Amino acid sequence: MTVIPPGSTLGILGGGQLGRMTAQAAARLGYDCVILTPEEDSPAARVAREAIVAPYDDPAALEMLARIADAVTVEFENVPAGVLEILASHIPTRPGRMALETAQDRIREKAFFNTVGIDTAPWRPVHTARDLRAALADLGTPAVLKTARLGYDGKGQIRLEAGSDPAAAWEALNTDAAILEGFVDFSMEISVIVARGPDGHMETYDAVQNIHTNHILDTTIAPAPLPAGQRAAARLMARNAAEALDLVGLLALEMFVTPDGHLLANEMAPRPHNSGHWTLDGCVTDQFEQLVRAVCGLPLGLTAPTVHEARMTNLLGESAADWAAILSDPTAKLHLYGKRAARPGRKMGHVTRLKPHM
Incomplete structure (x- = not known):
């Protein structure tokens, strides 16, 4: 197993907030980061050593990234899968093409779940209006x-x-x-979020409840208010998916809990x-540091919570302007x-409100 030691440079495909928080975590461990993104003045670029502003599939940009970085990861899954294959021929690139291609396409994703024994809602592939009529009949x-x-976030549904009218x-x-x-x-x-290293070792975060408003995540409650056995079953489902993908990095698995307690992968x-995001303030090792550890071949950190409960709330649009009021709450991060x-x-x-252990 190749270890990418602190002092090396981590490449990140994507310049949004996930890339930003990954770069911040990498810096705490002594890594520099270089961001490849088509976006000028991206959130991630402003906390990284360097940014390459170009389309993800730009050959010159990929050549530059492969020359500068010692390993590469992604902050979102809609990077062209072929880009990972190109980069992987030069430097460790994690996750690999299989994980990305499977998550990019709902038909592949649902088929993957069912093939590895993970239950889903009933579904049918649709390529024409005729297919849709047949699927509705089924x-x-x-x-x-x-x-x-x-x-994503309710779009395309x-x-x-x-x-x-079909x-x-x-x-x-x-x-x-x-x-x-x-x-x-x-x-x-x-x-559930699971981290998996190049050696196959996994660490899993506890299951959390997600509450959506207008198809966008509003609040996450950690841990989910479910029996311990149900949360353990959810963690096992995520681990099985990560192992079947031979994933190195992080995998987040979203699930439905039915009224009779059955778990269905979404x-x-x-x-x-x-x-x-709650793990930034509520766990021994947050998800972003865990990603850096996994991608670079470092030992994975503990995922144990450090608080009794954490509630993460997204700040959308102008709600972030309430920063002064939020900071006046001593439980808020x-x-x-x-x-x-x-x-x-x-x-x-986002803001995470913490309830300490009694």
Whole structure:
């Protein structure tokens, strides 16, 4: 196993807040970071040693990154998968192409879950309006039609009811690949983040509850208010997925909890995750440091919580302007992402409120 020691340079594909917090964690361990992003003046670039501003698949930019960095990781999953293969021919690139390609495409993702024995909501692949009509006949309504690629935070989704017009829905989605997902009656949405090193060793964070507003994560509660056995089952599901992908880095697995306690995988992300931000203030090792450790081949840190409960709330749009009031709360830990302009629904920061052990 190749260890990338402190003092080396870590490349990060993506310049958003996840890249920013990864670069900050890397700096604490003595690494420099170089960011490759198409975005000028990105949040990550402002805390890194260097930024390469270019498309992710720009050959000259990739050559420069491979020359400067000693290892590479990603801050989001929608980097062209072929880019990882190019970089991997020069330097350690983690996660690998398989994990990225699987998470990028909902058809591949659902098929992967089912192949490795992880339950999901009933679903069907859809490539035409005719496929959609057949899928609706199989699954019934209500159901959710989702683009196979690039949809997030509720984008690229259409809910279909008994009277919905399949042809109109298909035309509105404007894609050539989608899934139809049967409606799930769930009592809670949860997620688990697992870290896996190059040697296969894994460390898993506790399951957390996620509360969404308008399809965007609003609040994460750690730990999830579930029996210990159920949280353990969720952690095992995430570990099984990471192992099946031969992943090196982080994997976040989002799940539904049904009223009878069954766990259904919803989607996964092979990178740091919004629902793991609480770990910055509530765990021995936060998710961003854990990513750096995994990618660089360092021993993984403990994931044990250091508080009784943590509640992370996203600060969207102008809500980040309430920083003074937030800082007046002694239980609150404020994290702002340095984004220049606030827009409705844009993640500008987060605040985690901690409840210490008694």
